[in-house]
Amino acid sequence: MPLLVKICGIKTMAIMETALNAGADMVGLVFFAKSPRNVSLATACTLSGRTCGRAAVVALTVDPDDDFLQLVMRDLKPDLIQLHGRETPERVADIRQRFKVRVMKAVGVSARSDLADIPAYAAVSDMLLVDAKPPKDAAHPGGNGLAFDWDLVAGLDPGRPVMLSGGLDPDNVADAIRRTRLAGVDVSSGVESAPGIKDADKIKAFVAAARRAEAEVGYGAAFAAAG
Numbered sequence: 001m002p003l004l005v006k007i008c009g010i011k012t013m014a015i016m017e018t019a020l021n022a023g024a025d026m027v028g029l030v031f032f033a034k035s036p037r038n039v040s041l042a043t044a045c046t047l048s049g050r051t052c053g054r055a056a057v058v059a060l061t062v063d064p065d066d067d068f069l070q071l072v073m074r075d076l077k078p079d080l081i082q083l084h085g086r087e088t089p090e091r092v093a094d095i096r097q098r099f100k101v102r103v104m105k106a107v108g109v110s111a112r113s114d115l116a117d118i119p120a121y122a123a124v125s126d127m128l129l130v131d132a133k134p135p136k137d138a139a140h141p142g143g144n145g146l147a148f149d150w151d152l153v154a155g156l157d158p159g160r161p162v163m164l165s166g167g168l169d170p171d172n173v174a175d176a177i178r179r180t181r182l183a184g185v186d187v188s189s190g191v192e193s194a195p196g197i198k199d200a201d202k203i204k205a206f207v208a209a210a211r212r213a214e215a216e217v218g219y220g221a222a223f224a225a226a227g
């Protein structure tokens with residue numbers, strides 16, 4: 001299966017166009033008021049319209065309530081809801097079933113013990129995202145540009161595709177792909193010039209580096225051999 005590359009926290013048409021032209025498979029729109037990447041639902045709908053099916057649209061939410069999800073599903077109709085809060089496996093299952101939407105649950109990792117929750121989340125999610133566990137005093141539960149020990153998730157296979165995130169950037173993404181061989185990579189801070197300000201050249205460099213590593217590792221070949 002080809003490597004999935006997600007660019008998260010897109011706020012402008014120009015950057016959406018850059019991510020699509022660079023070859024991103026997934027684009028993330030952040031709904032979290034305290035984030036410098038937060039977008040309104042109206043802006044998200046406009047940005048999403050630009051994709052024309054070239055990339056999957058991911059609505060990033062943090063402990064969303066049903067009223068908000070109803071609006072997101074009615075107006076944005078994302079391909080995937082990313083759950084980046086303290087949602088329990090029961091709540092993840094509830095959202096997936098109630099809204100008939102694919103979900104990607106983010107799991108914070110800083111130690112091997114954090115992987116204990118993964119089977120329960122894999123059972124109720126379409127995809128998982130492993131991210132650095134935020135520091136206790138962090139203002140945001142994600143998008144902090146912090147990396148974790150990738151060896152903890154190397155080859156992780158809970159029966160659902162797993163994306164790697166947390167502190168990735170154009171310089172380290174190839175190493176991360178080689179070491180973990182997960183289904184995809186997700187970046188936000190590492191392709192910015194300042195919090196919330198995406199840098200077009202960094203996005204292009206990130207996707208290019210990820211694609212080179214994908215070819216080197218042989219993602220498609222492994223899939224063909226297995227299939």
Ligand SMILES: O=C(O)c1ccccc1NCC(=O)[C@H](O)[C@H](O)COP(=O)(O)O
Nearest residue numbers: 008035142143144145165166167188189
């Ligand atoms: O981006 C945010 O501001 C954010 C706010 C609240 C929850 C999650 C958030 N971001 C998550 C992501 O952008 C990515 O999925 C991932 O964590 C990558 O973050 P980064 O380390 O900045 O590359």
